[in-house]
Structure formats: C-alpha cells, structure tokens
Amino acid sequence: MESILHLLFLLQFLPLLSSSESYNPQVKYFINCGSDSNVDLVGPRNFVGDKNSNPSFCVGKSNYVRNKNPLPGISPLYNTARIYTKIFRYMLNITQTGSYLIRLHFFPFSFKKTHLDDALFNVSASNFPLLSNFSVRSSSTEFPVIKEFFLTIAKGNFNIYFIPADETHFAFVNAIEAFLLPQNFFIVNDTAIPTLRTTDGALRTLYRINVGGPQVNDTLWRNWVPDDDYLTFGSSEQAPCNGEPQESRQRLVVTDIAPDAVYKTCKKVSIDNNGPSNIPNITWRFNVSKEARHFVRLHVCDFFSQPLDTVKFDLDISPNFSEVIDPNSDGYRETGTPLFYDYVVSSDDSGYMSFSIAPKENSVKKVAFLNGLEIMEFVGNSTFEVPVEHETRKHIALKIGLAGGAALILVLILLLSICLRLRRLKPIKPLILKNEFLCGRGRSPSSTTKRTENASIVTSLNLKLKMSLVEILAATENFNPKLLIGEGGFGKVYKGTLESGMKVAVKRSDSSHGQGLPEFQTEIMILSRIQHRHLVSLVGYCDEGLEMILVYEFMENGTLRDHLYDRKECLKNPSAETELTWKQRLEICIGSAKGLHYLHTGPDGGIFHRDVKSTNILLDEHYVAKVADFGLSQSGMPDPDHISMSLKGSFGYLDPEYFRTLQLTNKSDVYSFGVVLLEVLCARPPIVNSKQREEINLAEWGMFWQKEGQLEKIIDPLLVGHINQNSLRKFGEITEKCLKPQGADRPNMLDVCWDLEYALQLQQTPAHREAHEDSTTTAASTDLALPPMQNLSYNMFPVDDYSDFNSICSVFPTKS
Known part of the structure; x- marks a missing residue:
C-alpha cells in the first residue's frame, strides 16, 4: 500500500519531466548525477551521466550510489545519486553571460544501511547560498523534491557547491539542470526589473499556480499546479472562466513566460448591480519565509472587457501591498490579450502571504479575475564563504616544505638588500628595456599579481558604492566589444550608460593583464574616501563571482597620452x-x-x-x-x-x-x-x-x-x-x-x-x-x-x- 501511495505522489511530477513542447537553450547542462548512462526526456533534455562525462564537471571526493529497488514508473533519472561527506562541486563552463535557470533534483532512496533522507547539507552557487541546512525529509513538497532558482551568471566557470552541515551528515543530488533563459525573460517593455538589477543572489521558486485550471507544464519544463489547495475558507463564490488568448502586441515579450493553458483558464468574482452592497473577493493563502523579500508575477487575460465596458479590479497582497489592475491601461481593448505584472513584496513575521482580488465598485464592468500566479523568494543576499576541504598529510607536508624554502629565499634577499644599502651605491640610471616596453606600456614583473578567484572579500568595503553585475551588464550591453575604449594593467575598459543616463567608464578585471584583487581593493578603499576636482571619481564597483569591476565617471577626451x-x-x-x-x-x-x-x-x-x-x-x-x-x-x-x-x-x-x-x-x-x-x-x-x-x-x-x-x-x-x-x-x-x-x-x-x-x-x-x-x-x-x-x-x-x-x-x- 505504501509503495502505491508513493507511486501516486510521483505521477504528479511526470509532466515536469516530459514536456511535449520544446525550448532549445543556447547554453545548457543536463546532468544525471552518479550514473554512467544517459537519460533522454522528451525535448532537447538529454541528461548525461557524469561518471563518463568531462571530468571537469565534478571536483572533489564523492561516492555514487544506485537504487537497487526502483519504484515502477519512476524515471531512471532518480535511480542514481552522488553523495558527499565533504565539500564537493560541479564546475560548469558558462559561455554566455545572462539569466539562467538552475534546477536541482532530490529523490531519497535506501542503500545498504543508509537512507538519503537523512542527509543535511547546504548548497551554494559560486559565492552565495541557495539552500541552508536543507533536508528532503523536512521539505514541504512530496518526493521527488525539485528546487528551482533563477540567477544571473557571468561568462566563465560557474560552481555549484554541496556542503554537508557537519562531519556527521552528508549531501546528495540526483540530477542538475542549468540552462540559459530566453532573452528578456526578466525584461518588461525593454526595461529590466529594478530589483533584479540591484540585488545580489538568486530567485527561488516557491509556487507556480494555474488558477482555475489543471496541472500543466510549459516550454521551460516548469510545473503549474491548480489553485484549489490554496483558497482560503470562506472566500466568496468563485466562478471558473475560459477563453482563447490572442497574440500579445506589447506586454508579453517572450512566449516562454507562461503557456497558453494558463491564460485560457481563470477564476473570477463579480458584483451584480442588483445584488448585495458588500464587495465579494477571492483570496489565496501561501506559506512563505518570515520577513523575506518576494518576487511576484501575476498573469491575467481579459475575456470580459468590451469597447465601452472595461474591467478594473483591486489586488491586495498581505501584509501591506495593494494595486489597481487595469488590463486596458496601455490602450489595448481587445479581449484575450495575455498580460503579466511583476511586483516585489516583503512578508511579515506571520509566515504566510495572502492574495486577494475584488471588483472595483466604481468600475463599469464589476469583475475581478486571475489566470496565473508565481511567487519567488530572494535568496543569497549575503556572501557565502565556501569552507576549504581538509587536506591530506602529504599535501600539508609539501606546503610546509615549500613555505620553508620560500622563507629561506626571502631571508637571503633581505640580507642582500641590507648589504646593498650599507654600501651606499651611487645613483643609477633608470632601467632601459627594449621592445616589450615600447610606448610605455610595460610593467615591472614584480608589480603583477595573481588574480584571486574569490573577489567577494571586498564586501567589507564601501557598500554604498556596490553595484550588481546585472546593472553593469545592462550599462555595457553585455560588455559589447563596440563599447571597448581601452585596456590597462587591470583589464579592459568599456563605455557604459547607467539607467539614470549617466555616462561611465567600466573597468573589468582580466587576470592576463597582471593586476588583480589587491589593486581592486586598493582602488575602492582610496577612491571611496577622497574627492577632488582633479581626481577621477569612483561611481561604483562589483564583486560578484569571479568578476571584479570598477565603474568611474566617464572622461570624454580620454588619456593625456592620446592627445600627445x-x-x-x-x-x-x-x-x-x-x-x-x-x-x-x-x-x-x-x-x-x-x-x-x-x-x-x-x-x-x-x-x-x-x-x-x-x-x-x-x-x-x-x-x-x-x-x-x-x-x-x-x-x-x-x-x-x-x-x-x-x-x-x-x-x-x-x-x-x-x-x-x-x-x-x-x-x-x-x-x-x-x-x-x-x-x-x-x-x-x-x-x-x-x-x-x-x-x-x-x-x-x-x-x-x-x-x-x-x-x-x-x-x-x-x-x-x-x-x-x-x-x-x-x-x-x-x-x-x-x-x-x-x-x-x-x-x-x-x-x-x-x-x-x-x-x-x-x-x-x-x-x-x-x-x-x-x-x-x-x-x-x-x-x-x-x-x-x-x-x-x-x-x-x-x-x-x-x-x-x-x-x-x-x-x-x-x-x-
């Protein structure tokens, strides 16, 4: 009986794993963890077994396990897993900067005397946390547990870390998806959502609701569930509605925002002109994190407005957000036009968030309706320092030996320098070099420094100047080569335009140019505390992931040398x-x-x-x-x-x-x-x-x-x-x-x-x-x-x- 119930739980996730529609991302990773075989799902998702894949995928020590008693009907994707007793990471080579969807699959099963639902661990993406003290046993959803995140990833190596909570626990994962989202997925009317531009971290999906309709999946293999379980007791009588959505001419900027099935169904509430004076409503209630920031996307498709009879209704989101929804505000009066609205809402300490819609009493058409709802939570706003894995005694001894040798060399150099000073040498001429230092472009070899991978150490600096990578990418058109205006010891310099219209010079670190984290920190510390008419002003800086970026006021006429x-x-x-x-x-x-x-x-x-x-x-x-x-x-x-x-x-x-x-x-x-x-x-x-x-x-x-x-x-x-x-x-x-x-x-x-x-x-x-x-x-x-x-x-x-x-x-x- 228990196996049958378990199977029933699994069947509700099958639409997520086998979408009939296809989206083919330009950059994609589908990984079947702990397996030597591939799993093909409908669409372009071919989950590659990581045991036979490029070894650079997996970095660290791990074990792979197989479920010897798989449940009938369960996807083979969940028959294997990787488990980790120490820090482990998947390293993905991202070839294009942009917004990505990261989806992690967890399905616990037993092997030997261990059960995977005993795992307790953290998951981080590069330098910020995604999951903290995560356990599938305490998850509010049934198995398999699928965690989904949206985040901006810069071009280069992207790491997903799995870190056991302590020495007595372990971590595991069954499958990983990471793929580039359609262009402008978080863009409305060619304008990036302000909060997404200025927030470090990621968006974690909490709920995706198909209001008034059945469970469906979309082209991004996302699952939309019915809303019935979230309706509050005592809500006014709801009436289902349906129609055929028309092609959007302005607001729906990508076809992958939501499937047509979401816009075809809705729930509505209306006021009868001859009815009672009280205004009815529909209310949904969701459990959310306390005192957290949430990104909310509402989907509406107006089947009720007429040319002289348009709809407006009130939206209230607890604890203290309200808005008037007017599908005709853009001047489009055709029925069946799909629209979506984006909001950022903070929750209180109650642990839940409610959504309520009600007709406006002074509206010509007294109807309120909703087709779909998405709720995502901002996570990873603080820097996550990845702990260093314990080293073997052999490695430690080797490092001690190297350190001792280096210390001896430094002592010899110091003694030699002291001797040279005591001899009071005569002034020497400036060093003359040829070829490699023509045009004054050369640098002292000792002045170059290795670039440090973890640039997030500068988060202790002037936070008022900190800027997000998304904001800088927008200002430089994703570092468009046409905007390149120069190169220096730190890296390439691009001309950019901030949202305010301010022209800036954006200097992006490149380890091949010699300078790195020390110079980056020094620049910020000095320029954040000085200001003078004849010193270039620092507008901001960014230290997300491996990126170290400095943003200055733009100097129209370039360098003095350019004019000489x-x-x-x-x-x-x-x-x-x-x-x-x-x-x-x-x-x-x-x-x-x-x-x-x-x-x-x-x-x-x-x-x-x-x-x-x-x-x-x-x-x-x-x-x-x-x-x-x-x-x-x-x-x-x-x-x-x-x-x-x-x-x-x-x-x-x-x-x-x-x-x-x-x-x-x-x-x-x-x-x-x-x-x-x-x-x-x-x-x-x-x-x-x-x-x-x-x-x-x-x-x-x-x-x-x-x-x-x-x-x-x-x-x-x-x-x-x-x-x-x-x-x-x-x-x-x-x-x-x-x-x-x-x-x-x-x-x-x-x-x-x-x-x-x-x-x-x-x-x-x-x-x-x-x-x-x-x-x-x-x-x-x-x-x-x-x-x-x-x-x-x-x-x-x-x-x-x-x-x-x-x-x-x-x-x-x-x-x-």
Whole structure:
C-alpha cells in the first residue's frame, strides 16, 4: 500500500519531466548525477551521466550510489545519486553571460544501511547560498523534491557547491539542470526589473499556480499546479472562466513566460448591480519565509472587457501591498490579450502571504479575475564563504616544505638588500628595456599579481558604492566589444550608460593583464574616501563571482597620452595629430599637480600614487585633467626602517632612488611627474627603441638638452614658435628639479603647482618683454627680468583654481 501511495505522489511530477513542447537553450547542462548512462526526456533534455562525462564537471571526493529497488514508473533519472561527506562541486563552463535557470533534483532512496533522507547539507552557487541546512525529509513538497532558482551568471566557470552541515551528515543530488533563459525573460517593455538589477543572489521558486485550471507544464519544463489547495475558507463564490488568448502586441515579450493553458483558464468574482452592497473577493493563502523579500508575477487575460465596458479590479497582497489592475491601461481593448505584472513584496513575521482580488465598485464592468500566479523568494543576499576541504598529510607536508624554502629565499634577499644599502651605491640610471616596453606600456614583473578567484572579500568595503553585475551588464550591453575604449594593467575598459543616463567608464578585471584583487581593493578603499576636482571619481564597483569591476565617471577626451602621440605609431612621433596648445598643456599639468598634491597632504603621510604616467591622467569634455588608476597606491608614510620587496610602477617613469633603495616616498611621484612633463613638452613616450642610446630614455634625453640650455631642440614640432621662451625656460627648470636623482633635492607637488602656474603666466606675458632680455643673461638675472610673480606667497593662488584645496579638511580632518 505504501509503495502505491508513493507511486501516486510521483505521477504528479511526470509532466515536469516530459514536456511535449520544446525550448532549445543556447547554453545548457543536463546532468544525471552518479550514473554512467544517459537519460533522454522528451525535448532537447538529454541528461548525461557524469561518471563518463568531462571530468571537469565534478571536483572533489564523492561516492555514487544506485537504487537497487526502483519504484515502477519512476524515471531512471532518480535511480542514481552522488553523495558527499565533504565539500564537493560541479564546475560548469558558462559561455554566455545572462539569466539562467538552475534546477536541482532530490529523490531519497535506501542503500545498504543508509537512507538519503537523512542527509543535511547546504548548497551554494559560486559565492552565495541557495539552500541552508536543507533536508528532503523536512521539505514541504512530496518526493521527488525539485528546487528551482533563477540567477544571473557571468561568462566563465560557474560552481555549484554541496556542503554537508557537519562531519556527521552528508549531501546528495540526483540530477542538475542549468540552462540559459530566453532573452528578456526578466525584461518588461525593454526595461529590466529594478530589483533584479540591484540585488545580489538568486530567485527561488516557491509556487507556480494555474488558477482555475489543471496541472500543466510549459516550454521551460516548469510545473503549474491548480489553485484549489490554496483558497482560503470562506472566500466568496468563485466562478471558473475560459477563453482563447490572442497574440500579445506589447506586454508579453517572450512566449516562454507562461503557456497558453494558463491564460485560457481563470477564476473570477463579480458584483451584480442588483445584488448585495458588500464587495465579494477571492483570496489565496501561501506559506512563505518570515520577513523575506518576494518576487511576484501575476498573469491575467481579459475575456470580459468590451469597447465601452472595461474591467478594473483591486489586488491586495498581505501584509501591506495593494494595486489597481487595469488590463486596458496601455490602450489595448481587445479581449484575450495575455498580460503579466511583476511586483516585489516583503512578508511579515506571520509566515504566510495572502492574495486577494475584488471588483472595483466604481468600475463599469464589476469583475475581478486571475489566470496565473508565481511567487519567488530572494535568496543569497549575503556572501557565502565556501569552507576549504581538509587536506591530506602529504599535501600539508609539501606546503610546509615549500613555505620553508620560500622563507629561506626571502631571508637571503633581505640580507642582500641590507648589504646593498650599507654600501651606499651611487645613483643609477633608470632601467632601459627594449621592445616589450615600447610606448610605455610595460610593467615591472614584480608589480603583477595573481588574480584571486574569490573577489567577494571586498564586501567589507564601501557598500554604498556596490553595484550588481546585472546593472553593469545592462550599462555595457553585455560588455559589447563596440563599447571597448581601452585596456590597462587591470583589464579592459568599456563605455557604459547607467539607467539614470549617466555616462561611465567600466573597468573589468582580466587576470592576463597582471593586476588583480589587491589593486581592486586598493582602488575602492582610496577612491571611496577622497574627492577632488582633479581626481577621477569612483561611481561604483562589483564583486560578484569571479568578476571584479570598477565603474568611474566617464572622461570624454580620454588619456593625456592620446592627445600627445598615437600609441600605435609611437616610434614615429606623429605629433601632428595633437590639438593641444601650449597653454592647454600647462593647464593640464597644473590640474594633475593639484590632484597629486591633494593626495600627498593627507594625514599619516597621505597617499602615494606609485603609477603617475600620461595614461593615468584623463581629460574630461572641457580638457580638465584628473588623475586616475589608484590600484598601486599606498596609504601612509612607510616605515623608514622597513624594506619593501615589492617594486611597483611603470618603466620609464620609475624613480631611480626608489628602484635602488626600495624606499617609497611622495618624491617618487614627483619624479614620475617630471617624466610626464617631458612627455607633454616633447610628445614622445618615456622609452623608445632607438639606435642612438641617448634617445632611448626620455628623462636622460631631456635632461641632457636642458643642461645644454637647448631644450627647444627636442620639443613637439607643433609647439615651435608658439612657446614663450621664458615659459619654456621655467618649464625646463621645473622638470629638472622633479628629475633630481636624490628625492630630498626634489620639490613637493605644491612647489611644482606654483612653478607651473608661473610658467603659465609667463606664456601669457606680452612678447615685447622678451626683447629687453639679453641672451647672455644668467638664470638668476633672467628671473629678475621676468614679472615679479615668483615672489608672491603660495596662499595667493587665484581662488577659483585652488578652492578645491579646502575640501582637504573635510576628508583628512586635523588631529586634535
């Protein structure tokens, strides 16, 4: 008798397993767990036995079991299972970013002295939980237990973890489905549902109801059950209704939202004009999680409205949500038009949610009706840290040995560095590399870091700036290659448009570019606590799954380097393409210097950028300069007795003193800025491949001609005849100070700001003043012949230019 009842329970799930309609997903996984054979179901669902499939599917230790006494009529999909006593994962290769349906099948049976309904475990998808302390025994549904989730998955490896609750329990699964949903499944009128864009995690299906109709299944192999079991006692008399749905012209954007069978049947309640004054209703009640957020989708198909006699009715969802349903609000008055409405509703602590419909008393047609209802719960809003599986003693011993060897090497390197410092070596020239560092694109090998798979560690950072991957995908059109605007040490940069209309630059991490999680965290921590007119603003960040994405304000005119020379033709120095005047170049240098000065003047030693270069100076639509890319930055003055073994920066810009001593100071940024000044003047990269050795390194080449007093010989040809000689002379002196071999001899960034302002004023000085200067005058006498601006105090900068310095006090408060 028990077997017969069990079989009856199973028969109600057969429509879910054998859909007569077909949807063929572009990306799909159907896995028959613990089996060496395939199971074909009607449609394109061929469940592949994972014992004979690609071994990358299964990662971890597990056992596979078979039911030796299968029930008659049960699908062979439930005759096998994988069981796990330790953490185990299925790793799926997702080839297309989008919305996916994940369906997990659990059917408990006995093997030896163990029964699968004794399992207690957790299930997570990549970095957020799907099921917590899950047991099929406590499930509210009959066997088999099928759990269904909707979630956004980015392109790459996607992991589904099965984790036993503790050492005394185990986990199991019979089958797994994962497939790409039809395009725009969660899109209405070309607009993504707001809550789905801004919520991390997934949607878990709770109920899918075919109101007034029988059990049916749809093209996505989802089961729709009758509503009778959920009607509350005492509901007003319901009347079934049916009709033939017409083709939707606007609201039904995909055919796979719901099957026609759902729209053909409904339940209705109406008011008789000659009837009682009380308004009847229909109410359904569902058990839900307490104080949780739910996504609700209502399906209606109006068979009752007439051209001059339309339907409106009230919808109430407990505890505190109400809405007027007007199927004709879009101007479509044809009967039988399928529509669906999406809402996000929070439950209270009662543990249930009720839905009630009632006719509007002032409506021409006093009818209320409902065809279908879906209820899904938001799950996985918090980060789920996957525990690490215990390692064998052999692996532990191996790791200890490797760690000991690495520690010995570090000690030897430290002793060698100390010896080099004690010898007080003379200043060395900046390192010169060829080919691989042409155009200034190279990076110190030691500055690169391995990308960490778990980027979710940054969830402890500024949560106000956190953005969902769905929102970023919408802004960049799924990272459309046509929107690619650049690449850097962190990854590719795309132009995007947020829902608000704001233009942004979206930087997506790529491990092949060298930088990773440390740079990602540093960028967020620094930019979330500083704000300045000449620093690029961080709009937001995303750390879902393996994605590490930074979103900045969009700078219309790109990088400074883009306007100085063509990166593809950097060896030919095609400066004819630049449009920047000498005045504009000076203003850009002044703005960049102000931004760096703001960084350097914070408390505890301020912030050192560590990667000042022309590609990290961006220009907005008005050519206002803003310093960008803080991934290598360091906060606070380093300990003078501490020797960092990590050399970070870009060749051609690297401070020789920092290279020699490994001691970082704000004067290292000053040196790099000096190289940028020469780039601005000469319109060429810091390192080029040249047969003439003295021309390879821009810093050496520029300082050679500066000391010869003939800097004008190497300036951008477009600037010849357009630079005031006094302005050029002052600019050369500033650059020479910045490039001093010893950091102590270099100016701070405020001094550089002042000198650049002075050079700008000299450029604007009337040309006839130069005629009074003797070409043989010394530098000192030349300064006396110039306008007496350099004798002014620093606090006499024009208010408009330095007003943003006042914001330093609000970001870096003075210590009492």
